[in-house]
Amino acid sequence: MTIRLGRIGYLNVLPIYHPLESGLIDNDFTVVSGPPSELNGLMDRGELDISAASSIEYGRHPGKYYLVPDVAIGSRGPVQSVLLLSRHPAKELSGKDILVSAQTHTSAALLRILQAELWGIETGYTTGSATAALEKGDLPDAILAIGDEALNLRYHPDYPHRFDLGEAWRELTGLPFIFGVWLVQRSSWDRSREKLQYAARTLIEGKIWGVSHMPDVCTMAADASCLSDEEMCSYFHGLVYEFGPKEQQGLLAFYERLKAHGLLDEVPELHFLP
Template sequence: MSQRQLRIGRIRYLNVLPIYYPMESGVMGRDFEIVYGTPAELNDMMARGELHASSASSIEYARNADQYYLLPDIAIGSCGPVMSVLLISRKPIWELEGETILSTAQSHTSAALLRMLFRDYLKVDVRYETGSVTERLQAGDLPTAALCIGDEALQLRSDGRFPYRLDLGEAWREWTGLPFIFGVWVISRKAVAEGCFTRDPATLFVRAKDWGTANMEQMVSMAADTGYLSKEDMRTYFRGLVYNLRRKEQEGLVLFMQRLAGAGEIPAVPDLVFYDHAAMVPPECLTERDDD
């Protein structure tokens, strides 16, 4: 059976550097293709069949679990302050009643979490509009409050024009006591059914994650070169991130989906169905590298 080169999606944020640098640098070989985009763009590419495996917003899995398998033991989340999913505000958070929050279109999960926190945890009634925070600021049109994610959040977290902040990862942890999983890694069920890949995606991603987290000081130095944060702050940033999808992380993910369902944002809570390379592909697809 002929093999296909694995096409994988990569969000353009520093938080996934420990997972993707080993792939981009050649440490994990080069028999795969990396495609770049925002979380929302990668979700759309997966839905259109343009990628085989990718990071995906947690809400994308919640909405379309029948199209995907989860890759085991890999995720992106936090167990406390996440620093890069941040509400910045010109007014105290408790005084935002009746105000409009500018919400990024780049991450559906972060926007859903923001709505959930204001509605069910903070119990502050606000309105939302979608748009680019950076473009609004460049135009001199300062929103009262704005949801920022990724590198944009790292840049704006100390902006004096917005003295009040709500870290969404920290708020979730205070509310539930559980980690929050912003993104998971998935593989298309259709792609699995269509045949062999040059690499086992589950093995590739977990090995890359293990290499990146074992060489975290190198990741910190590379990330600090962007100038967003000092080296020490970048070290703190990476220390607060979660890259595993084990029992506690799965509990946090399921609770998020249960609350999405309770709010009518998804019809039902899907099962967590994990990809099993050995069980799901024909024996002729297995390679020596996969079995190492």
């Protein structure tokens, strides 16, 4: 059995995947790259064995997966790559439409929570590509941008009001926010436990390498981006790759609010890989 490993196609996972993809850490994975929404679908359909995925994917289908321990992706404040970019102050967005990236599930749900609990507004939503809309000359009232697109658009002159959803969550709860987790398909686990244990250990080893070589990662990422080394290091230093008690508390708080707002049927227990 060759392990089918999902990789989010954003810079934020570079610290974990670079040592795997460059051969610094031995592995025999078949890597499938895509945006979070696509990987969520592949996992839901059983087409990947282990993958990075939106944290909401585990909340929706906890019976299908185990969580990989000790590795996640989130923030304890500003995340810089999940932004609500607006032409108006937040409270003036009520009744207007927000263009939401089609690549996100978790951030879109988080936005709805923040609108209700932090800003007290109700808006409409349109799904699409912010970059494509702006290139055509369209100017939505507000844009929810994630990943590399958010990094590239964050200083767009037509959007003077910028709201970092990681920072807004900390303002609301005082907790870290976990945007992404790594999931193991339970059906794959039943077929090949030893290989999946090896895969999880390898991912954690990749995370340890990446965190301990962060200056090198910043330089590599900056070379492939419009950001400077300094901006890229600021970005990576704001990310959290741990999945300890505080991060788990933040994730459960997210699930509790999703349920309270009718976006999740039940608050799942966190079941980690045996």
